[in-house]
Amino acid sequence: MAADKAPRRILVVGPSWVGDMVMAQSLFKTLKAGTPCEIDVLAPGWSLPILERMPEVRRGVVMPLGHGEFGLGKRRALGKELASEGYQQAIVLPGSLKSALVPFFAGIPRRTGFRGEMRYGLLNDIRPLDKAALPMTVQRFVALGRVAGAPLPEPFPRPKLAPDVANQERLRAELGLAAERPAVAFMPGAEYGPAKQWPLAHFAALAEDLAQQGFQVWVLGSAKDREFGDIIAAGMEEWVINLCGRTQLGDAVDLLAMAQAAVTNDSGLMHVAAALDRPLVAIYGSSTPDHTPPLAERVAIRYLRLECSPCFERSCPLGHTRCLHEITPASVMGALAQLGVVAQPLVTRTR
Incomplete structure (x- = not known):
């Protein structure tokens, strides 16, 4: 494949709950339906068996911190390690400040997410969240895979896990x-x-x-x-x-x-x-x-x-x-x- 035709590389910072991780597959399907891309997901270690059953995900990257742990040094080290992966975009699904740190430290040029917890600077494709327009969690995930303001696909793709x-x-x-x-x-x-x-x-x-x-x-x-x-x-x-x-x-x-x-x-x-x-x-x-x-x-x-x-x-x-x-x-x-x-x-x- 020629260099100018190479698929975009995207890092998704995944959620911390089983159900939300499953629903995130609707985002992965939305991304795959657009321009060619490879998707890696930064996620808790427990979620890897879920990600392995999603054909849209190239690999899961383990977040080396427990739920709620800030760990600034570990986030910086992981970001520096991921800098060599050549991601063109990061999509940050959680709304916390700490969840946006790894893509920032990795120097990923486009960092997409909802405004959330005062993340100006950490995110540079920052979106306001209209909860009335996007009442469902899965709608919010899918919206981040679209150009800002673009309508959601109708119908949006549903999760579909592949059993072993x-x-x-x-x-x-x-x-x-x-x-x-x-x-x-x-x-x-x-x-x-x-x-x-x-x-x-x-x-x-x-x-x-x-x-x-x-x-x-x-x-x-x-x-x-x-x-x-x-x-x-x-x-x-x-x-x-x-x-x-x-x-x-x-x-x-x-x-x-x-x-x-x-x-x-x-x-x-x-x-x-x-x-x-x-x-x-x-x-x-x-x-x-x-x-x-x-x-x-x-x-x-x-x-x-x-x-x-x-x-x-x-x-x-x-x-x-x-x-x-x-x-x-x-x-x-x-x-x-x-x-x-x-x-x-x-x-x-x-x-």
């Missing part, structure tokens, strides 16, 4: 997952807090009815969610398999790709399931699907829109969490029927 087939075969063998019984994945955790978590008793009642319909249930999450999985599986361990803490993030991606459907709180794994085009029931409490909906076709949202919702609090400020308790297992079973996963809704029991 070899890893799927390994997981099924090592975890003892029955191939002859279809699986519904449950994601009962929510990193943000209990105001985003559907009651475990509701998950358990739903699991019981799914088991009676011939499904196995895989409970996915981190080691912090293991107790949740134990509660859901109690007395049904033959068909409800608690995988919390037994898998890595990349494994969860590949397991979700094998599942018949997923039932989830508003969480990072909800966005992973959507990006794998799994039939998905997404349950919202303190947050709202107006800002961070799952980006897929086969989705049923359960959200009550109570007068106190959305509050965006970690714990219910009124102490009742009605926004979640009043979403019944029968309602979620009905959503699974609507999606064609189960033949018909059943009356779920209270365990």
